[in-house]
Amino acid sequence: MILGIDMGASSSKWALFSDGVSGGEVAASGVYASLSGHLYTPEARQHMAAGLAGIRAAVPAQPSAVVVGVTGLSTDFAPLIMEMLSSTFYLPQHALHVTDDLHLAYAAHFPAGGGTLVYAGTGSMAYHRTVSNDGTAADEVIRAGGHGFLIDDAGGAFWQGRQGLKAVLRGVDEGRGESLLASRLFGVIGSQNWPDIRAYVYGEGRAALARLAPAVYAAAVDGDPHAQDIQRRAGEELARLGGAVMERTGNSQLGLCGGSFNPLVKAAFYAQFMDRDVSFTPTVSPLLGALALA
Known part of the structure; x- marks a missing residue:
C-alpha cells in the first residue's frame, strides 16, 4: 500500500494505492486542509504535525510507503518532515x-523523465x-517561471483573478x-463597495484573488470580452513558459496540469503549438507520481 500526499496552498490531497501499483x-x-513547507515558526510546524495526524486518521489502512509532494518545500525542512512522517x-x-x-506532478506525467510539464495553479x-535509466533522478532540473x-506567475489563478x-x-x-x-467578481467578493473589496483583497492576500479566477472564466464563457481576453492571455503566457523550457532542452514532449487550465485557457495554450512538432501527454492526477517515486 503506497500513500501519496500532495500538499498545496489551497488544499492537500491524498490517495492510497493498493498492491498491483502498475495499474495505479x-x-x-481524500482532501485535507492546506499544508506547506513554510515551517519557519513553531506554529507552522505544529500545523504540519496536526495535518499529518489528520490525514493518518483518515487513511483506512497502514501504508507500506509514503510519498509526499510539498508546496514551498525548503530542503532545510525536508528532514523534519521525514521525522514527522516516520513518527x-x-x-x-x-x-x-x-x-x-x-516533482510529484512531473513524475506522474513523465515517470521516465525527459518531457516538459507546465503547471498552472495559484501560480x-x-x-x-x-x-x-535506472529510474533515479539526476541533478539536472530546467525550469521557467x-x-x-x-x-x-502569469497565467495562474492569482494572475487571472488580479487581471x-x-x-x-x-x-x-x-x-x-x-x-x-x-x-461575477462582486458576487464572489460579496460587495461592490471599495472598502469591502479592499478588505477582501488585502485582508486575505493572494488566495483571495486566486478564488476570483473561476468567476473570470464563467464571465468569459458567457461572453464578457475582458474576461475572454484574460483567458486568451493566460494560455499564451503558459505556452510561453512551456516553449522556453522546450527550447532549452530540445525535447518535444509537453504536459500540462493544474486547476487554472480551464477549457478556454487550454484552447489558447494549444493554439500556440499548432505549427510545432509537439507530442502532448494526457493530464493525470499528480498523486500518481507517488507510484513512480516510491
Missing part, C-alpha cells in the same frame, strides 16, 4: 520520500527533469456601467 488502483482518497505513520525513513509538489511554472505572485479585478476597477474609475465580469 486507488483504494481510498506519524510508524515507518522507517527508507520507506518515506519527501519532495516538492511539482505558474514550466519544469523539466532528467531521469537516469515560478517566481511568485509579486514578480510574475479580472483590475479591469473591473478601471471600469468603475471611468464611470462605465457594471459589466458581466464585474457582476
